[in-house]
Amino acid sequence: MEQLALNAWLAAHPDVEQIPGRDLFIVARYMVPLDATLAQGCLVAAGVPAVLADAHLMQADLLLAPALGGVRVLVPQEHLPHAHAVLEGLARGDYALDDDRTYG
Template sequence: MDAEALPGRDLFVVAKCMVPTDAFLLQGCLVAGGVPAVVADAHHVQADLMIAPALGGVRILAPAAFLTQAREILAAYERGDYRLDDDADVGVALD
């Protein structure tokens, strides 16, 4: 997906999701990778999921200077580079 520019802003749409939770997951991956990404329209869609297609989904935005890095991170996510195995040790269990 080519990044869509927001008029009058230095932010570009780097991804869209129909489910807000998916958008926040992608935003978390981007932020962890050093991209200052933000989520837009999540509250509208969360209030009424049926409006998501009309709005074009929940948008994940990133500054122009981070577009290449954002694309690389999103491609790695799509490839499954961040996937955990079912038996992966994710830390100490809390009792």
Template sequence: MHLSSDMLNAALAGTPEEARLPGRDLVEVARYLIPLEASLVQGCLAASGIPAVLADAHLVQTDLLLAPALGGVRILVPEDHLQQARAVLAAFARGEFALGEDADVGGE
């Protein structure tokens, strides 16, 4: 059986481990195999006022074949923003951040 990147991303993002980093209040809220998707979600979180950082993004970008072995790019947020971040992730999954065909993105 061949799994597409969308299926793997869904599997990783659907059940993220709430891995606490030693000495920090950051909590893992999602994982993505494709670094660009993780950056996009990080941007949506930041636009919603949630400080979010990417972990392992540069390592995965160096060699995409490492992504499954590393578990993808992790998105980390402060623990006190966890519920709000989950709501933003759910909104992203529903397509609420998608731009319409007629969206003005500032092009000339």
């Protein structure tokens, strides 16, 4: 993604924040580590390389969640639009399992 297009995309998505000095962007924050792990799994399954930051700290002591700002989901710059689309789909329930169907 070229710099001009990146700047325009970031202006339209003020919740996305760049990690200083890195090519990683915070695309989501979760107060529950399991929710962050689920989001990361959806991103990776969709082909978006995603990593979690602060997940282990929060699993050790959930009282740190407000101080740390939650578990951060990080993705590289070139995957920002796709990651945002996947996370919007997750929030809408696009990846929910059907309660009436048997899996296995």
